[in-house]
Amino acid sequence: MRMISPIIFTVSLLLSSSCHAAVQDFCVADFTAPESPTGHACKKPETVTVNDFVYSGLGVAGNTSNLLKAAVTPAFVTEFPALNGLGISLARLDMAPGGVAPVHTHPGATEVVHVVSGKITAGFISGANKVYYKTLNKGDLIIFPQGLLHFLENAETTPAEAYFSFNSVSPGSQLVDFALFGNDFPTELVAATTFLDTAQIKKLKGALGGSG
Template identity: 45%
Template sequence: MTSTSPDSISLAGNTSNKLRSAVNLVNVEKLPGLNTLGISMARIDYAPYGLNPPHTHPRATEILVVLEGSLYVGFVATDNKLFTKVLNKGDSFVFPIGLVHFQYNYGTTNAVAFAGLSSQNPGTIRVANTLFGSKPPMSDDVLTKTLMVDKKTVDYIQAQFQ
């Protein structure tokens, strides 16, 4: 099956945002033919210094392949050990199911990667959005104690997500 929609993975995503990245996920919602097949994919575009911020896929392992540019990537294992690598064109990296991971274009040119995911509906949970962008907001007491910062800092960060 092919896609000719404006958000086709053949087209670069709009990276003119705070993160300087764009993710175009092709999952069962966009391509119903994927239902029950256990696969999906994404194109990720990164402007210079663009970030796909720390996030997790609760229902999928991800394999990422760099098509253009270079990326600094990593994930945090369940023992809080950080695994990182610099990827160049043609390199790949695997992010295990459910683990927090990220990709960062540390270079001065654009980067493009494709990702394969082991679920037709992998889900995406962005760490910062979850903590600071929930509706209603998470308790200040929970956030200040979790992050070991004061309420003023929590308020400042929450304001970035409104």
């Protein structure tokens, strides 16, 4: 059997990509029009300028003076309309010493983390409940497969900075701690479904703003 030409293989990958750019150069989001399940409508080409393709929001460190001692600054389609239809987005993570990104998931996106300063311990939990984690140094990358629970922690005495990339313009996020303790999920049901002590649950609800 003949090998597939590398050029043909590459072209086939590009053609199989599903996005607005497959039929036009770009589709800068028009937030004045209704959003559909396939994304935002496109701005009229004559109204698009170079500024639509430039985003400077990741150049400023986030405020880490909070419970998590961490801050995520997104560059999703909402902040960067030129990403519309392209299937990519980014974010910046700033972590003070002791900072943490609690166990969470992005149901519709795979994530790549690139550490640019400091050290960050990062990992994910597979569907077989195996934990893969490692302390990352400057320049290291780690990938979190789509939908899997993952976490990050700065256990060092100096700040850390990292950047995320996603294969989605709006990856979404659900933090397990806030899903359990940051709302009105009844304490009795949380206890029954997690095997946690009710006193500890109420303590966590108090810290994370939950009730019930």
